[in-house]
Amino acid sequence: MKKVIFLVDMNAFFISCEMTRNASLASVPAAVAGDPKKRTGIILAANYEARSHGVKTAMVLHEALKRCPEMILVSPDLTFYKQKSREVMDLLSNYSPIVEQNSIDEAWLDMTGSEGLFGTPVEAAKHIMDEIKDRLGLWCSVGIAENKFLAKMASDMKKPLGITELWKDDIPIKLWPLPVKTMHGIGAKTAEKLERIGIHTIGELANFDASLFVRTFGKNGNDIYLHANGIDHSSVHPHRADEMKSIGREKTLPENISDIEKAKIVLIELADHIGMTARNHGKKGRTVQITLKYSDFRVVTRQTTLSATFTTREIYQAGCSLLEQNWNRNHAVRLIGLSLSGFQEEDSLKQLSFFDLKEDPGKNDKNQRIDQAMDKIRSKHGTEIITLAALVKKETI
Structure with missing residues (x-):
């Protein structure tokens, strides 16, 4: 395969984080800088309005202000950026x-x-x-x-x-014409050395004598040469022990709704996607949560506990129960979210819920077989080839 x-x-990450809590920064040149009050230090991140004036990351602050005197400066908040x-x-x-x-x-x-x-x-x-x-x-x-x-x-x-695709067949056209200094893993000093021996593009590096290159640049030379040819055997290694803590989906509605039946149809769509993702990764969860964002931007979250599951029907039923308990037709909803979590809890700590008592084990097996059959068809023919009847019979949001 x-x-x-x-x-x-992430694009212009630090200043973009700041714009999520200060919308006024989004329409003017702005940057996160070392010490805005003293006007010293360097630019840590500039938004695209500031970049259009020539402001760049790592630029000395007084130089950046010469290029863009009206730029708004924000003190760095690393704790917020980490969150x-x-x-x-x-x-x-x-x-x-x-x-x-x-x-x-x-x-x-x-x-x-x-x-x-x-x-x-x-x-x-x-x-x-x-x-x-x-x-x-x-x-x-x-x-x-x-x-x-x-x-x-x-x-x-x-x-x-x-969004850019760069497959091996694209290398001669998309990668090799680029300046060698733009190649990931090559610093300024290495780029200078390469240019001194006549290597100015990644393509020239890829077609250089491999043995000579390794002798010139030492143990890292082989990796650099392989990368220039699009070769990288390293695997993606997750740093965290449990990379997936929850599986969630949200849907912002094209119009605010007050009809719970329309909300349930959205919930079916979300549960279908969550269930398929959970089964694909072998993740059975015990906590289902719904999120409702109202037209006034007030947000409500509610959750319940059930037997470990990844079946679409059980996820939907849990979410639907929460929806019915918390629906207020006098407050229009603009966003609905659903998530499944609690993947790592011990069986001995499992809390029995209404769903444990209500569901027939044989029925659960049947639901799982139906889900697995749908997954198999979708895996072969695509996600749109088969869907739940409720999403076909009723007009979706």
Whole structure:
């Protein structure tokens, strides 16, 4: 099976985090800087309005202000940025259990074999980009390739909000014409050495004498040479013991709704996606949570406990019960969310719930067989080939 690796790179991350809590920064040149009060230090991150004036990351602050005197400066808040980073990584873990965080604002995902869940690689990347934007208010770019190095290079090719594929067949056209200094893993000093021996592009490096290159640049020379040829055998290694802590989906509605039956149809769609993701990763959860965001932007979350499950029907029933208990037709809803969690709890700590007593074990087996049959068909023919009857019989939101 062909490997599919994503590199998700957050765009202008620090200042974008600041814009999520101060919307006025989004429409003017702004940057996170070392010491805005003393006007010393360097630019840590600039938004795209500031970049249009020539402001760049790591630029000395007084030079940046010469280029853009009206730029608003914000003091860095690393604690806040780390929290936003955790939110991004938790969201990414819904798409793959194999997520390797490379820095505070980027991560590799091994998406191999996920086409049955999320569609083509480009479609999956669009899902990720839209969900990060809608749920977290942040922008990202996604590089798609068959190894980590090419995915990293692809992620830098189009910003902001770019999706770029860089497969091995694309290397001569997309990778080799680039300046050698843009290659991931090559610093300024190495780039200078390469240019002194006549290597100015990645293509020239890829076609250089391999043995001579290794003798010149030592033990790292072989890796650099292989990367220039698009070869990278390293695997995506998750840094956390349990990369997937929850599986969740949200849907912002095209219009506010007060009809609970319409809300239930949205809930079926969310439960179907969550159940399929959970089964794909072998994750049975015991906690189902719903999120309701009202037209006045007030948010309500409610959760319940049930027997460990990954069947769509049980996830939907739990969510539906919570929906019925908390629905208020006098308050229009603009967003509905559903999630499954509690994957690592011990069986001995399991809390019996209404669902444990109500469901027939034989019926649960039947639900699981139905789900698995649907998953198998979707994996082979795509997610749109088969769907739940309720989503066909009734008009969806």
